[in-house]
Amino acid sequence: MISDLIAVTGASGAVGGRVAARLARTGVPVRLLGRAPGRLPRLPGTAAAPPAAYGDGEAMRRALDGAHTLFLVSAHESPDRVTEHTTAVDAALAAGVERIVYVSFLGAAPDATFTFARDHWHTEAHVRMTGVRHTFLRDGWYLAGIPAMTGSDGVLRGPGGEGRVSAVSHEDIADSASAVLLDEGTDHDGATYDLTGPEAFTLAEAAEELSRHTGRTVRYVAETEEEAYASRAHYGAEDWEVAGWVTSYEAIASGELETVSDAVPTLTGRPATSLSTYLRDNPDSYRHLLPGS
Incomplete structure (x- = not known):
């Protein structure tokens, strides 16, 4: 157990x-950071920092003053996300933070197919360059995203081909992150953990699993790149955002998200959550797919 202050972003x-x-719940001192402190959860033993956006270096420095460890959840996707991340990291160091645990993405690389994964690689590179003690937690697709991205028409569509994805639950990520944050030893320093589920499945297999739980036929439609952009055009999102959506599926097709790691069971002492178990325990996640909904 540690007694030094942990700052948690994205709380x-x-x-x-x-x-x-x-x-x-462990009783360690925790400071919660956010742009809007009024939205932060009210948790016993925690304190809310003054408002701080990642891109506001001075506000971040004030919010992190006195913190020993920073749990840095990646910012919302934007064209300036890398700058926001690096500004937050530099502010943390200026405030005296000695350790950063950063939530990255599976397969982060400068040439990753998934465009947002490139942002994570550049952020990791900046953290390494500073020399601060650090740990990277690379999660992939969320299990919650499988039903969420399936339309009420019972169709999961995207250019994922026959590739596989090792989606992970939010609970597994949180348990793994907490285990790292609460271990003040040096075992995690410089480590990169791929946080994945226990299996890599195709989107067609995911549709079959959804069919079993919903009692209706759920289909996966493998789009071409052109079809994927066209089917998402009605959202009116900016080009960079749509590219992120589409390339997240293309990263599955390319095999970049099929890694299955033992990091979750190693860090938490229990098995990682499978898609079947997630759907069993979270029926609200697919309520929009139930007959008559």
Whole structure:
């Protein structure tokens, strides 16, 4: 157990919020960071930092003053995300932070097919360059995303081909992150952990699993790149954002997201969550697919 202050970013989100709740239960001092402190969870033993956006170096430095460890959840996707990340990292060092645990992405590389994974690689490179103690947690697709990206028409569509994806649950990520954050030894320094589920499945297999749980036929439609861009045009999103959506599927097709790691069971002491188990335990995730919904 450690007594030094841990700063948690993204505490109003799916990953940061779960990590904050786990840390709070242990009694370690925790400071929650966010752009809108009013949205931060109210957890016993935690304190909210003044408002701080990643791209505001001075605000981040004030929010992190006195913190020993920074749990850095990646910012929302944007054209300036790498700059926001590096500004936050530099502010952390200026505030005296001695350790950074960063939530990256599986297969992060400068030439990754998934465009947003390139942002994570550049952020990792900057963290390494600073020389600060660090650990990278590379999660892949979320298990929650499988039903969420399936339309109410019962179709999961995208240019994923016959590739496989080792999707992971938010709970597994949070448990793994908490285990790293609460271990103040040096075993995790410089480590990169691929946080994955226990299996890599095709999107067609995911559709079959959804069919079993919903009692209706769910299909996977393998789009071409052109079809994928066309089917998402109605959202009116900017080009860089649509490219991120499409290339996340293309990274599956290329085999870049099929890695299955033992990091979750090693860090947590229990098996990673499978898609079948996730759907069994989270029926609300596919309620929109149920007959009559």
